[in-house]
Amino acid sequence: MWVDEWEPALESALTDLERCVRLQQLTQSQQREAELCAQIERLVIQLNSMDASPERNPLVQRIKMIGAYIDALAKDASAFSRSLP
Structure with missing residues (x-):
C-alpha cells in the first residue's frame, strides 16, 4: 500500500x-466533579453541625x-x- 492509500485509514484512526x-477526559472530569460535590456536601453538613452546637466543637x-x-x-x-496592706 502506498502512503496515499494509508492516509484515510490513519486519519480515521487518529479521529477515533x-x-x-476526549470521552475519557469528560468521564474523569464528571467523576472528579461528583467527588468534589460529595466532599463539599460533607463539609457543609459538618459546618452546619458546628454552628448548631458549638459546645460539641473541641x-x-x-x-x-x-x-x-x-x-x-x-x-x-x-x-x-x-x-x-
Missing part, C-alpha cells in the same frame, strides 16, 4: 483516538476552659492584691 481521549470547649482559668486567676490576683 481523539474522540476516545476548639470552643478548649477556649471556654482557658477563659475559665483566666477568670479564676484574675479573681485570685484581685483577692491577693486586696489582702496586701
Whole structure:
C-alpha cells in the first residue's frame, strides 16, 4: 500500500483516538466533579453541625476552659492584691 492509500485509514484512526481521549477526559472530569460535590456536601453538613452546637466543637470547649482559668486567676490576683496592706 502506498502512503496515499494509508492516509484515510490513519486519519480515521487518529479521529477515533481523539474522540476516545476526549470521552475519557469528560468521564474523569464528571467523576472528579461528583467527588468534589460529595466532599463539599460533607463539609457543609459538618459546618452546619458546628454552628448548631458549638459546645460539641473541641476548639470552643478548649477556649471556654482557658477563659475559665483566666477568670479564676484574675479573681485570685484581685483577692491577693486586696489582702496586701
